[in-house]
Amino acid sequence: MTTAPRDEFFRTIRQALGHPEGHTPAPSATALGRTRGDVDAGARHVREVMQRDAGPLLAQLAETANQNGWKVLRAPSLDTAADYVRDVVRRLEARSAVRTAHDILNRMKLDLRLADTGVALQVMAQGFGLDRAALRQKAIEADLGITGADYAIAETGSCVLIPRQGVSRLASLVPPVHVAVVERGQVLPSLDDLFTLRRDDFLSGNLGSYMNIISGPSRSADIEYTLITGVHGPGEVHMVLMG
Amino acid sequence: MEPKTKQFNQGAALAIRDEKAQKSLLGLYHGFHAARLRAADATPNWEELRDHARAIKAHTVEHLDYYLAQVEANVAKAGGKVFFAADAAEANKYVVDLAKARGVKVVIKSKSMVSEEMGLNHQFEAAGIEPVETDLGEYVIQLAEETPYHIVAPAIHKSRQDVSELFHRKLGSAPTDKITDLGREARRQLRQKFIQADMGITGANFVVAETGTVVIVTNEGNGRMCTSMPRIHVAITGMEKLVPSMKDLGTFLRLLIRSATGQRITSYVTAVTGPRRSNDEDGPEEFHLVIVDNGRSRLLANPELRESLYCIRCGACLNACPVYRKVGGHAYGWVYPGPIGAIVSPVLTGLGDAKDLPYASSLCGACREACPVRINIPRMLLVLRRELTEGTAYPGQRRVALAERMAMRGYRMAFQGRMFLGLATATGRVVQRPLVRKGRIRRMPPPLSGWTRYRTFPALPKHSFRSRWKRGL
Incomplete structure (x- = not known):
């Protein structure tokens, strides 16, 4: 009788751990902080802090993001934010741009506000007339990608994107310039808080397939330790902070 | 990859004479090593983070079969597939067969040390499939047909002139002395x-058991490209890269990134859980996770070497090591250089051929000090040295000569009791006489001549401290 390679793989490990006959006993749920109640309470606390400390967290993010190479704008209004994006488009002389379907971009009336710049703005979502292959081509051709944010992290100067329906993976990656718009109340104090929320999402069945923590421009120091930007991802990144 | 661990001495001698290599190795110390120290200083609770991470790794490794089964179940729930490969050949066969079955012509790769272990690129080429490394350093290495020099900075031994010449020769691009131009050419x-490309291959910095999530840390964005553009994503990982839960990631990301480059965070941290869902706008249709043993179970089975599986591949021990910083990455002869490589490579490829690696250390402890998960590397180097001299498990190993064993027994006896020590030093004072010049012993006769080949010994003084003490100093 032959054992399946998978079972053989596990048998080797159990043997190496000193109990070839059976499984290593499962660690207890409480030892791992795994009870649903703990996770709920942790996530609730994080959400409270995000709202309660929204102002100071935005201020901290502005500083850390700047240190990481983001060009940061504090925008008091939707109009100021839209004007800023328009200035970026004009300066780049961008002919085409892609964006996600984040609601903040709708509230900025971005499509309307960019109309007189001559840029062709494509929403990277099916149901806007294009299939996946055509959307991908749009992203490849685009001079600029504009996204909202799903979270931001004050500790690390990051914006977090969780791709799903309406939120493309490519919009923040493939064009040479990325503009991310972060809303008040989206800023988490630390990396740990992000993972507390994502763990809660997982237990609720909402983890999704993908997440990116983006913390500045694409960079490399692979040749002579010399920093260069824009190797594969965007070399120029802007973070617009609302409120 | 075919190990060349036998040739450590030749490789080391070559590197030490190579001025350019010495310059770039020095850069590791003033660059990465110094940046790590600054980052550690700037991180509150750095020492507690290290303890915490070590405890998590120890727990995970002790329950490895439990967590591996959990990964398997959760990746499947997310719509992906896990393949367990006992060795490099099984892993290569799975990945290459998959590529062939799906009609893949071009494969893009983000950095994966395990795929270097497997020699995967050669297997693709043999099957008529084009593998392309996309990390800038790895791309340079692939064009130059070399192996990585450093875990984190694979092409750090190449100057801009080298890269410019390489791009000119292999890609026909115009020579330049600007690194930005080289970056732009690589991007293009x-x-x-x-x-x-139809297939993207990545490594995994962490695999989260609880969710079946693969976490990839990059600065260039090639990891994101490989997981977003092609229709198939294959992640390849050593079986030790597991962490139990998402809540462990904060700790490990801080430690890994700050220990590797001193950055607060890399430009990108990417978390992949299965293929794209039906409503997602983009992303691969298929996700495969290949979990590789390839000799790791031998490290697991030996309680004295087990903690080498806690390694998160940050490269800090390389940058800290005075030996690595002289002999460079190629001398070690396999995928993993430096102090951790001197443990992992011999066990994964065969200790018999890698006899020199456990001895390529002064046991100064800088690696242990630098290791974010406090792996006691010097202790394990001693374990391997012991196995080499006393063990029988490895073919080709050298039995200790009778004379050496007798000498060591004598040494032990001499230093265990005052009487023997007195006798030994008294004898030494007589025997050394013809060898001493100006208070130093410059050359010892065989078989001890090796000891004085590169250094001199202080001669035993005329009177011992004890005898001077007795006479009132």
């Missing part, structure tokens, strides 16, 4: 490959 070349 590789962008086309990203668009053409």
